[in-house]
Amino acid sequence: MASAGRLSMRVLIAVSARHAHLSAATLRQLFGADYELHVRRWLSQIGQFSAEETVSLVGPRGQLDHVRLMGPPRAHDQVELSRTDEIALGIQAPLRVSGDLTGTPGVRVVGPAGSVTLPDGVITARRHIHMSPEDAQSLGVRDGQTVSVRIDSNGRDLTFDDVMVRIAPDFRLELHLDTDEANAAGVTDGDHAQLIVHR
Amino acid sequence: MASAGRLSMRVLIAVSARHAHLSAATLRQLFGADYELHVRRWLSQIGQFSAEETVSLVGPRGQLDHVRLMGPPRAHDQVELSRTDEIALGIQAPLRVSGDLTGTPGVRVVGPAGSVTLPDGVITARRHIHMSPEDAQSLGVRDGQTVSVRIDSNGRDLTFDDVMVRIAPDFRLELHLDTDEANAAGVTDGDHAQLIVHR
Numbered sequence: 001m002a003s004a005g006r007l008s009m010r011v012l013i014a015v016s017a018r019h020a021h022l023s024a025a026t027l028r029q030l031f032g033a034d035y036e037l038h039v040r041r042w043l044s045q046i047g048q049f050s051a052e053e054t055v056s057l058v059g060p061r062g063q064l065d066h067v068r069l070m071g072p073p074r075a076h077d078q079v080e081l082s083r084t085d086e087i088a089l090g091i092q093a094p095l096r097v098s099g100d101l102t103g104t105p106g107v108r109v110v111g112p113a114g115s116v117t118l119p120d121g122v123i124t125a126r127r128h129i130h131m132s133p134e135d136a137q138s139l140g141v142r143d144g145q146t147v148s149v150r151i152d153s154n155g156r157d158l159t160f161d162d163v164m165v166r167i168a169p170d171f172r173l174e175l176h177l178d179t180d181e182a183n184a185a186g187v188t189d190g191d192h193a194q195l196i197v198h199r
Numbered sequence: 200m201a202s203a204g205r206l207s208m209r210v211l212i213a214v215s216a217r218h219a220h221l222s223a224a225t226l227r228q229l230f231g232a233d234y235e236l237h238v239r240r241w242l243s244q245i246g247q248f249s250a251e252e253t254v255s256l257v258g259p260r261g262q263l264d265h266v267r268l269m270g271p272p273r274a275h276d277q278v279e280l281s282r283t284d285e286i287a288l289g290i291q292a293p294l295r296v297s298g299d300l301t302g303t304p305g306v307r308v309v310g311p312a313g314s315v316t317l318p319d320g321v322i323t324a325r326r327h328i329h330m331s332p333e334d335a336q337s338l339g340v341r342d343g344q345t346v347s348v349r350i351d352s353n354g355r356d357l358t359f360d361d362v363m364v365r366i367a368p369d370f371r372l373e374l375h376l377d378t379d380e381a382n383a384a385g386v387t388d389g390d391h392a393q394l395i396v397h398r
Contacts, residue, residue: 082382
């Protein structure tokens with residue numbers, strides 16, 4: 001694991017396709033009063049799930065259907081898109097960590113019972129790696145710092161820098177990429193990468 | 200330019216969105232007899248152009264409209280898609296260099312005067328770098344070898360390996376990425392990268 005001046009560790013890759021975390025108020029407008037999301041699959045983060053429900057997003061240039069919702073509802077609406085999605089919609093969203101929504105663009109969201117024009121909340125997710133405090137300690141990294149990740153695929157080898165470290169007790173070691181990043185690296189959900197930390 | 204054991208050179212980035220090179224026979228079926236493509240923009244390769252005309256692609260899972268045609272017509276139909284495009288269509292195309300079409304999947308192509316189901320010809324373009332024989336000599340690289348390219352963007356820095364060198368007298372130094380790769384790196388057409396050759 002250790003060599004001259006650097007540590008490395010094998011890490012699972014999780015690929016996030018476009019999705020939205022919506023507030024209870026927005027969900028009511030899209031699905032009707034007292035509507036509850038149905039769990040499709042539990043995520044690795046405790047209590048988080050991808051829902052059966054999807055919505056459509058409408059931008060100035062185009063529309064994306066079947067955009068997956070995540071649950072449970074959040075305090076603020078947040079829509080995470082790849083740059084490819086944004087180009088299709090005609091939206092330019094900044095690279096942000098989850099929850100950092102100041103100054104982000106909005107989008108029109110269409111559900112089966114109504115539609116809502118969100119004033120903001122659209123981001124391109126900054127690539128990041130989840131880890132437990134124990135993993136962080138053994139690697140000598142802090143929350144918020146950036147690391148590099150090497151991916152050895154068949155014909156699309158690359159090294160991602162600017163991978164932000166996110167530490168929480170319930171996080172398992174997992175690299176989160178969006179679909180553009182996963183496709184550029186020739187990997188899919190469940191593949192592995194090599195986390196590299198220069199000491 | 201040179202440092203211990205490695206050479207580097209600044210290189211222009213050209214981003215290729217999904218597009219198709221079609222044969223004269225296929226163009227006739229899609230646009231009618233004696234139809235000629237209209238030049239929209241001349242490309243850096245002499246005599247090559249992107250056309251005013253677009254087609255739709257129909258796969259088992261979805262459809263992509265406004266897919267740009269390139270001219271002049273070629274001997275063989277070739278459709279170049281990003282992995283994101285392939286997922287939208289429901290097609291799995293291999294990573295190939297242009298012209299290497301054996302065993303590739305097909306797709307249905309729809310034009311204003313008819314449609315054609317291509318039996319093969321769909322590829323994901325292998326990332327590559329064009330250069331003149333003079334540039335190749337000064338860098339000490341051969342046609343077909345792979346090099347690395349470093350991209351310094353704002354928050355999506357990365358290094359692409361597996362970049363294939365293509366040498367021809369009319370090639371100017373240019374890195375060709377597809378939209379997934381450009382988006383993962385946070386760059387667009389006309390940005391620059393740093394070509395790195397280890398000696």
